[in-house]
Amino acid sequence: MRIVIAGGHGQIALRLERLLAARGDEVAGVVRRAEQGDDLRQVGAEPVLLDLESASVEEVAERLRGADAVVFAAGAGPGSGVTRKDTVDRGAAVLFADAAVRAGVRRHVVVSSMGADAAREGDEVFDVYLRAKGEADTYVRGLVGLDWTILRPGSLTNDAGTGLVRLEAHTGPGAIPRDDVAAVLAELLDTPATAGLVLELVGGSTPVSVAVKSVAGN
Secondary structure, three states: OEEEEEOOOOHHHHHHHHHHHHOOOEEEEEEOOHHHHHHHHHOOOEEEEOOOOOOOHHHHHHHHOOOOEEEEOOOOOOOOOHHHHHHHHHHHHHHHHHHHHHHOOOEEEEEOOOOOOOOOOOOOHHHHHHHHHHHHHHHHHOOOOOEEEEEEEOEEEOOOOOOEEEEEOOOOOOEEEHHHHHHHHHHHHOOHHHOOEEEEEEEOOEEHHHHHHHHHOO
16 A cells, blocks of 8 residues: 555654554555655655645645555654644644645544544633544534544653554443554554544553454444
């Protein structure tokens, strides 16, 4: 498969790119800065230089044409303010989804966040972030041209992955290593029967492949 990942230099994205490249997929990661390209090449991914905060839908679609699947894993990051929560966590997610539709790429996996809610109240930065993610998720879910799956991990850690997770429509709060998030994303890309699902993810006791097959069969 050819898979294009938005936010290609992010911590989850780099882990995912390494996994996908190692199993033989053709992987491209969208990055904002040329100097980030070497990190992608080291994990086996092709860097695609594009700023999702300023690009047009057609510019993004051009980079997506020919892909079998796309993953939105971009984020404004923990140090960003309210403005970039809107332009990246909402705006870039909407743009990327629209571009996928225009490019004819149906399989679309989104890395969202546990607690994402378009109706979230509050003016703190974290409230704005969860509202932005929720608005983006709602938008993606309304696009008939996509076979989407939305993954909402709990608190992210840099602990070594265990390969054991809890993946359900509602798990409740919990932590999850980024390694295991990447492993679940790779499995979701291979499991089109998960299209149309919004899934929460935390650490658990079920092997990744079993967990994904279980939700796909529900």
